Amino acid sequence: MPELPEVELYSRYFATHALRQPVVRARVLDERILGEIRKSTFAERLRGRAFSSVQRHGKHLFADAGDDTWLHLHFGMTGDLTYYADAAEDPRFARVVFDFEGGAHLAFEDMRLFGVVDLTSSPAAFIAAHRLGPDPLDSRFRLRDFQQLVANRRGAVKALLMSQEILAGIGNLYADETLYEAGIHPRRAVSDLSADEVKKIYATMRKILAETIRRKERGGDYPARSLIMHRDEDDRCPRCGGAIRKMVVFGRTTYYCSKHQK
C-alpha cells in the first residue's frame, strides 16, 4: 500500500527512466482510473510531449509535461509503475501506458483501481485545491510547524497523523509504526500529549520515513524489530515482549503493543 516512502521511490523510478522522451501515445486501457480528465483529452494533451521533471507531495506524484500540464498520479492501494521495452509485455493490470518515442513504455498499474491518473495545471494548484497539509519530509517542515498542527487539533493522535489535510503522506502503516516506536497509544488525545511526546512523534515520524526510503532503495526489508513485521494479534512485541493488540481507530485496522503504548 503505497504511502510516502513508496511514492518517493516511484518518483525516483519515474525520474531515472521516463524523463526527456517524447510520448508517442498515451494509452488509456481502463477509463475508470482517470480522475477529472476525459480519455480523449488526456491522450491529446500529452501526445508529443516529454516529461521534464517529477515532484512528490505526500502520496501524490506529479510529472511536468510543460505548458501548464502536469501528470498527476495517486497510487491508491495497489498502484505501481513499470518501465519496459516491449509493448507485448504490458502488465496484467496496466490501466494507462505511455509509449515513448524510443520504443520503451511506462505503465501505471492498479489492480483495485483506487488510484488516480489525471492532469493538473501545477502541483501547487492541486495541493491548494485539495487542501493538502505539509509533507512531513519537506526540509521546511520543522518541529515548530508540527507543534502548531498539534496545538490546533483535538482528537486521537493517529487521526492527526493520517489526515491528509493536516499532514500529507502518512497512511495506516506508518502512522502505527510511528506511534509504536514513539511508545504512544494510537487513541491518545492530541490535546493530552506532553511537549516531549510531540517532539518524539515528530522526530520518530521523520526518521522512519527517511530510513524506509533508504532501506527500500537498496532493496532492503523493514527492520525485524519493527511493528510492520509483527502486525498480527497472536504476535509479541519484538521490543518489550508485550502482546500485540488490534483495534479500529479512525476507521482503520490498528496494531499496537499493549505493554509499551499506554
Added chain:
DNA sequence: AATATTGTTCAGCA
C-alpha cells in the same frame, strides 16, 4: 465469502 486497503462524502454530535 469475508476481508483488506484509500480517499471522499455524508450523517451526527459536541
Added chain:
DNA sequence: GTGCTGAACAATAT
C-alpha cells in the same frame, strides 16, 4: 459554523 468520528462506497484478489 467548526472540528471531529464513523459509516458507506468504489474494486477485486485471496
